[in-house]
Amino acid sequence: MLFNSFEYLLFIPVVYLLYWSFFNKKAVLQNVFIIFVSYFFYSLWDVRFLALILLSTVVDFFVAQKIFNNHDDKIKSKKWLWLSLIFNLGLLGVFKYFNFFIDSFLDMKTLLGFQSENKWTTLNLILPVGISFYTFQTLSYSLDVYYKKIQPTKDFVAFAAFVSFFPQLVAGPIERASNLLKQIISKKVFSYNQTTEGLKLILWGLFKKIVIADSLAPIVDDVFMNYQDYSASSLIMGVVFFSFQVYGDFSGYSDIAIGSAKLFGFELMSNFKFPNFSRNVAEYWQRWHISLSTWFRHYVYIPMGGSKASKLLSVRNIIIVFLVSGFWHGANWTFIFWGGLHALFYIPIFLMGRNRVYVDSVVAQNSWLPSFKEFLQIIYTFILVSFSRIFFRSSSLGESFGFINRIIFNFNFEEYTHPYGYRMIDFYVLLIIFIFYEFLIRKDERNPFPFKMKGVRVFAYSLVVFSMLLFYDNHEHTFIYFQF
Amino acid sequence: MKKLLFKIGVYAITIFVLLECYVRIFHLSSDVPKRVIDEFGVEKRISNQTGTNITGNRRQHATTYKINENGFNSIRSQISSSENFKLALIGDSYIEGFHQDYNNSLGRMIETELDSVEVYEYGCGGYDLADQFHMINAYKDKFAELDLIVVYMKYENDLERSIYTTNQIRLNKMNNVVGKIRNFSKLLSYGGGLGLINKFGKFLKSLKLPVNSASQDSSKSLITDSTKIKNFETLISNYGINKNKVKLLLDSRNTCPNFLAFCDDIGMCYIDFAETLKHAEKETTFIYDTHWNSYGRNLLAKKISDCVANNVH
Numbered sequence: 001m002l003f004n005s006f007e008y009l010l011f012i013p014v015v016y017l018l019y020w021s022f023f024n025k026k027a028v029l030q031n032v033f034i035i036f037v038s039y040f041f042y043s044l045w046d047v048r049f050l051a052l053i054l055l056s057t058v059v060d061f062f063v064a065q066k067i068f069n070n071h072d073d074k075i076k077s078k079k080w081l082w083l084s085l086i087f088n089l090g091l092l093g094v095f096k097y098f099n100f101f102i103d104s105f106l107d108m109k110t111l112l113g114f115q116s117e118n119k120w121t122t123l124n125l126i127l128p129v130g131i132s133f134y135t136f137q138t139l140s141y142s143l144d145v146y147y148k149k150i151q152p153t154k155d156f157v158a159f160a161a162f163v164s165f166f167p168q169l170v171a172g173p174i175e176r177a178s179n180l181l182k183q184i185i186s187k188k189v190f191s192y193n194q195t196t197e198g199l200k201l202i203l204w205g206l207f208k209k210i211v212i213a214d215s216l217a218p219i220v221d222d223v224f225m226n227y228q229d230y231s232a233s234s235l236i237m238g239v240v241f242f243s244f245q246v247y248g249d250f251s252g253y254s255d256i257a258i259g260s261a262k263l264f265g266f267e268l269m270s271n272f273k274f275p276n277f278s279r280n281v282a283e284y285w286q287r288w289h290i291s292l293s294t295w296f297r298h299y300v301y302i303p304m305g306g307s308k309a310s311k312l313l314s315v316r317n318i319i320i321v322f323l324v325s326g327f328w329h330g331a332n333w334t335f336i337f338w339g340g341l342h343a344l345f346y347i348p349i350f351l352m353g354r355n356r357v358y359v360d361s362v363v364a365q366n367s368w369l370p371s372f373k374e375f376l377q378i379i380y381t382f383i384l385v386s387f388s389r390i391f392f393r394s395s396s397l398g399e400s401f402g403f404i405n406r407i408i409f410n411f412n413f414e415e416y417t418h419p420y421g422y423r424m425i426d427f428y429v430l431l432i433i434f435i436f437y438e439f440l441i442r443k444d445e446r447n448p449f450p451f452k453m454k455g456v457r458v459f460a461y462s463l464v465v466f467s468m469l470l471f472y473d474n475h476e477h478t479f480i481y482f483q484f
Numbered sequence: 485m486k487k488l489l490f491k492i493g494v495y496a497i498t499i500f501v502l503l504e505c506y507v508r509i510f511h512l513s514s515d516v517p518k519r520v521i522d523e524f525g526v527e528k529r530i531s532n533q534t535g536t537n538i539t540g541n542r543r544q545h546a547t548t549y550k551i552n553e554n555g556f557n558s559i560r561s562q563i564s565s566s567e568n569f570k571l572a573l574i575g576d577s578y579i580e581g582f583h584q585d586y587n588n589s590l591g592r593m594i595e596t597e598l599d600s601v602e603v604y605e606y607g608c609g610g611y612d613l614a615d616q617f618h619m620i621n622a623y624k625d626k627f628a629e630l631d632l633i634v635v636y637m638k639y640e641n642d643l644e645r646s647i648y649t650t651n652q653i654r655l656n657k658m659n660n661v662v663g664k665i666r667n668f669s670k671l672l673s674y675g676g677g678l679g680l681i682n683k684f685g686k687f688l689k690s691l692k693l694p695v696n697s698a699s700q701d702s703s704k705s706l707i708t709d710s711t712k713i714k715n716f717e718t719l720i721s722n723y724g725i726n727k728n729k730v731k732l733l734l735d736s737r738n739t740c741p742n743f744l745a746f747c748d749d750i751g752m753c754y755i756d757f758a759e760t761l762k763h764a765e766k767e768t769t770f771i772y773d774t775h776w777n778s779y780g781r782n783l784l785a786k787k788i789s790d791c792v793a794n795n796v797h
Contacts, residue, residue, distance in 0.1 A: 006687040020485060192488055199492075420771040426542055458495060462502035469503070470512075470541050474679040474772070 001044045002478060003256040004209050016263050020190050027187040031161040038166035049128035052091065057163045059087050060138040064145040064152035077146060084142035088135040095131055100331030130170035132328060136295055138163055141177045143299050150178050158184045167260035171253050171481045173271040173291035188265030198262030204448035205255030207464045212248030212434060215471040216241045216427065219418055224393055231414035232407045242393050243386040244431060247276065249480045274442045277363045279377035281345040282355035284385055296321050318350060319343045334400060338391040345384050362442050504671045513674035514538045516667065517551055521650055524622035527615065528555030528608055537582035540772050541678060550586045558605035559587050563629045569601045570629060571792060574616045575636030579607030583775045593785030598793060610654055613637055613719055618648035620730065621723040633730045634755065634788060639739040643712035646719055709740045727751050760787045
């Protein structure tokens with residue numbers, strides 16, 4: 001069930017009304033209901049993989065208890081932690097990376113000149129939707145207990161609701177137990193304001209998905225699929241469009257997830273904070289897929305020593321984190337290369353000590369417009385990030401380099417025309433308006449309609465819905481991050 | 485909760501009204517000409533209606549239609565008494581051609597290709613072969629002056645019945661409450677054009693028990709190739725189709741080979757445009773639907789002109 005489907009449009013009000021009408025007496029009732037609807041929600045993707053979620057829930061629930069009970073015995077608690085790591089990463093290894101490892105191993109053998117008989121075989125496995133997200137979430141729970149950041153819950157129902165909570169089950173935000181589990185354990189009380197905030201976020205998320213991401217998708221697909229036929233200017237346009245597509249797609253999904261969670265009384269963490277206005281790549285990573293980047297910072301970067309180690313070790317840590325982050329996105333060398341490229345962008349900023357200068361501020365913090373310097377910084381960062389996305393979007397490294405090669409060595413300007421004859425000016429105007437509007441609301445990602453007058457708000461809602469009708473594409477587009 | 489539900493209702497109505505205004509201000513939805521059944525029992529449009537047809541979300545493609553005295557979207561109406569070769573094109577929405585300006589229709593393109601040829605168009609959206617053969621029979625006196633009648637046929641769904649009856653469902657669609665509301669609300673008409681209403685309808689159908697949908701599917705699949713061929717045979721004999729004068733226009737890629745063989749056996753000629761569209765250099769249809777765009781129509785016009793100039797088939 002996609003968030004931008006009629007099914008969800010029916011599902012969410014029904015579940016909402018049932019939740020607040022019949023299950024609002026006790027937290028346990030609310031949680032049982034959340035589990036039921038979450039499992040139902042997931043079963044519409046693939047009922048077979050419900051067992052994996054259940055297994056992951058059971059394993060981490062009991063492992064965390066064991067870690068906690070053995071806190072005095074470092075070796076024992078570490079053994080239990082290893083069990084959680086092996087189980088969760090094992091799941092990912094089998095379902096997501098097994099074929100990649102086999103293929104890479106065989107390629108390596110061939111490269112080294114070994115032509116021995118191929119006894120290895122790849123598995124014909126379907127990637128369970130959301131596996132990268134919920135395994136990281138359960139893993140973070142065991143790690144938090146191990147690092148004594150939280151105490152394990154004894155409430156299995158609450159923990160099962162924490163793992164399977166439907167708004168963020170299939171593509172995040174990857175929540176921490178310290179935030180979400182705490183809320184799940186306590187009884188939720190109906191709040192009018194929270195509901196309206198949730199509805200606004202859902203509307204804004206749908207706008208980003210339907211109007212930005214889905215309308216640009218056919219153009220991006222065409223440019224990347226037929227890049228050899230297009231001029232460099234068209235390829236650059238395709239890359240820029242893809243940047244907005246992937247942003248609209250994933251941040252739109254996250255907004256709908258956060259908004260949906262709000263309807264049920266939950267506050268999920270923000271996943272995007274206008275990354276297109278980042279002034280350097282370090283700021284970009286503080287604003288893009290925040291739940292994942294903070295996950296890697298807390299559970300990979302800092303345990304390895306983070307930036308408290310020597311410069312050399314810190315650089316090594318940064319490289320590892322970005323490569324692993326790239327690998328998390330998919331079992332393909334393109335993602336690893338993408339991660340490596342971001343490490344290259346990040347390291348100079350880190351060495352200059354500028355990786356945390358924009359942590360607490362946003363562009364044009366105290367003015368209407370950005371300064372000329374900020375403007376150039378934003379453009380420069382956007383170019384770097386968009387360039388890296390060529391690897392993110394391409395299906396192979398060869399294709400990525402072919403694409404770049406065509407931009408650099410065949411540079412020419414030619415107006416792009418889509419085979420179906422889309423009127424391109426519509427998309428250029430759309431993106432300009434979108435950038436301008438996002439700039440206006442850049443200070444608060446949780447409030448996309450910050451208008452005080454009711455009439456203006458209604459007018460804004462109507463324009464958002466109208467733009468959905470204007471750019472609606474009859475084809476069903478799934479969310480890009482579901483594949484991860 | 486009551487306050488919330490009340491406010492959602494008020495907001496929804498306000499937004500609906502505003503959207504209706506936007507759609508009307510920017511004229512985003514198509515005008516739909518009304519239908520009628522004439523004294524011969526032929527379904528057609530009410531004469532002398534004009535309007536704009538919109539394809540695509542953002543007025544990507546806006547065209548003008550003009551229903552002639554005969555009730556069809558065509559620049560020509562009464563068959564002239566000149567010595568020119570007279571050709572009639574009969575078909576569904578592809579021939580009706582609301583997706584093009586009425587003065588740039590498939591018929592006009594054929595006339596441009598060939599000298600001394602007059603093309604009369606009798607297209608009406610939703611027609612199947614029963615509608616078309618019934619029309620040929622009903623207008624046989626008028627059509628006697630024609631030299632050739634080309635009937636556009638889609639094998640997939642044009643041979644599902646063997647006898648013509650007026651399509652009351654289609655006519656009632658415009659006159660029942662839902663049809664009237666849809667006709668009144670430009671927003672709903674626009675949403676319908678985008679395929680949103682169809683999609684919503686499909687979603688509602690999918691909510692029904694699988695048993696029902698299974699039985700529906702099986703009833704649909706009952707119309708086999710042999711039934712279609714049988715229907716075709718019955719239609720030809722019931723409506724006295726003159727095989728020397730009437731030719732089919734079809735795409736063999738979507739047509740059962742047995743049907744083509746049957747046409748050969750009974751001496752029914754057809755113009756097959758499969759190769760023409762297959763080797764097209766550009767897209768031959770619109771973005772949002774499968775109707776031929778200007779390039780596609782041009783190819784078709786050339787193909788038909790060639791066939792008219794030489795021997796059909």
